[in-house]
Amino acid sequence: MLNPCADTIGLRYALPVREIPGGAANRCYALGDSLILRIPRDAAAATDLAREAIVIPYAVAAGVPTPPIVEYAGGYMVVTRVPGADAVTAPVAAGFYEAVGEGLAVLHTVTAVPGLDAPAPDDPVALVNAYATGGLIDAATASWLTGWFGRLRRPPLPPVLLHGDVADQNLMAGPDGRFTGFVDWGDARLADPAIDFAKLPLPAADRALRGYLGTPDLGDWPARVLWHHLHWALGRLAHPVPEPGARHWTATPYARLFSIMRFFTAAPGQWTRLLP
Incomplete structure (x- = not known):
């Protein structure tokens, strides 16, 4: 009914x-x-x-x-209605994620929206310290993680309008598999533009960055994006509760952490230089 x-x-x-x-x-x-x-x-x-x-x-x-x-x-x-179906359901064509990146480049030209705040970012080092204090990781691992975040840390970028949930369930693919649009803006906010690449698996984020920047030279962006991936992977470990029926790829608690590990077994050179 x-x-x-x-x-x-x-x-x-x-x-x-x-x-x-x-x-x-x-x-x-x-x-x-x-x-x-x-x-x-x-x-x-x-x-x-x-x-x-x-x-x-x-x-x-x-x-x-x-x-x-x-x-x-x-x-x-x-x-x-956007033509096609979301990228969880529909197969995507070559260039799909590059087109997503091009769309994000347009979105990130918006720097102010009345009534929308820019929340202060969290610091992953505080999470690492909390894990060490709580006995979830040892002191040597905490020091190693803190050092890795230190290598990845970059000067903050001015906040821009983010979609906030750039993931396959919110990316539409047309009948030909090409990107047709973003849906579901419920997590939109003003924040660091790198966050909009952090809900894509890293292989897709790499392709989206190439479309976003319009060049194969990604500069500091891999470090900025990996910072958020690693931070959120650690955060998910604090709440390892599965989400049955959820369609996003991080619904399983350890998916993001192991996705990072898998990516770095064959990652492009612009990413492997970021390893600790």
């Missing part, structure tokens, strides 16, 4: 309503073939949807490939 609100909205648009797979935050419905209806599952999701209502017009105005808002009414949002 459809959500009564979805039925009502479908009648108002004079379009058939069909439930489709949604994210953790929103129930999703196709309105005909051209629109998507998103209804938040709880109060926290409603807050995220309100953030999307603020951010999406800025992304659209900048030229970012993302579906514009047709209607936002607090309890729901209607957007245009």
Whole structure:
């Protein structure tokens, strides 16, 4: 049975309503073939949807490939439908992640959004010290990790508008496998632009950076991106609870840590020079 609100909205648009797979935050419905209806599952999701209502017009105005808002009414949002399916479901073509990087380069030209804050970043060294103090790692390992973060540390970049959840479930691929747009802006914020590459597995992040920068020379960006990957991998170890049914690649608690290890067995030279 459809959500009564979805039925009502479908009648108002004079379009058939069909439930489709949604994210953790929103129930999703196709309105005909051209629109998507998103209804938040709880109060926290409603807050995220309100953030999307603020951010999406800025992304659209900048030229970012993302579906514009047709209607936002607090309890729901209607957007245009992006062709294809998300990259978890659909196969992607060569150049897909490079095109994602090109889209992020456009997004990151937005440096201010009224009502959107830039939270202070966390320091991974504090997490390392907490693990050592709590007896989860030994002093030598803590020193080794602190030294690695020291090698990766770079001067902060000015905050820009981030999508905040650049991962396959939020990247759309058309029938030809090409990138067609970003969806789900509930985690958008102003922050370090390298964070937008930290929810992609490192092989995909490497390709996205090449599209973002428009050159095979990635400069300091691998260090900036690896900083966040390593930080978040350590953070996930503090909460090793599986998320059955979740579609993101880090739903299994140790996925990110072992993904880093696998990547560095055959990583491009611009990355292997960052090893401790």
